[in-house]
Amino acid sequence: MSVVDEFRKLTRSDILLSVGLFVSVIAPGFLTIFLYKPELVASLETFKLIVFSGALGLPVVVVNHLLVSQTQRFKNNSASVGFAMFLTYIVFYSALLVSYFWNFSFRWYLGILMAIQMLFVGIIVIGDKNAAKKP
Numbered sequence: 001m002s003v004v005d006e007f008r009k010l011t012r013s014d015i016l017l018s019v020g021l022f023v024s025v026i027a028p029g030f031l032t033i034f035l036y037k038p039e040l041v042a043s044l045e046t047f048k049l050i051v052f053s054g055a056l057g058l059p060v061v062v063v064n065h066l067l068v069s070q071t072q073r074f075k076n077n078s079a080s081v082g083f084a085m086f087l088t089y090i091v092f093y094s095a096l097l098v099s100y101f102w103n104f105s106f107r108w109y110l111g112i113l114m115a116i117q118m119l120f121v122g123i124i125v126i127g128d129k130n131a132a133k134k135p
Helices: 003-009 012-036 038-043 046-069 077-101 106-133
Strands: none
Touching (some): 012 038, 012 077, 012 106
């Protein structure tokens, strides 16, 4: 079997999950490392860099998934994972954008990340309470 045959076997959901994992887990972690410790990008091997990037982004996806899966709207597991990855995407990239343009330190970056995360947690909790009140 060739690589082309393996790619043809992939379903739409496999491709979306792979792209979602890259965009919401690996890329934000890599960009965080690149923004605050660019010498690590040059010194680490590719596999170690991917693992380190994933270690930075994956906990946020897990927290968002736990939060989203408790709401009334997302009882489907794949939908809650997808929304959790989208929420992580928004949180990380907006914090990275603000930190990049205003040259914030890593502590400020983490504070902005947490503030944006808490904002979305509040929006989700309030939205879920409002959805539960509707008949």
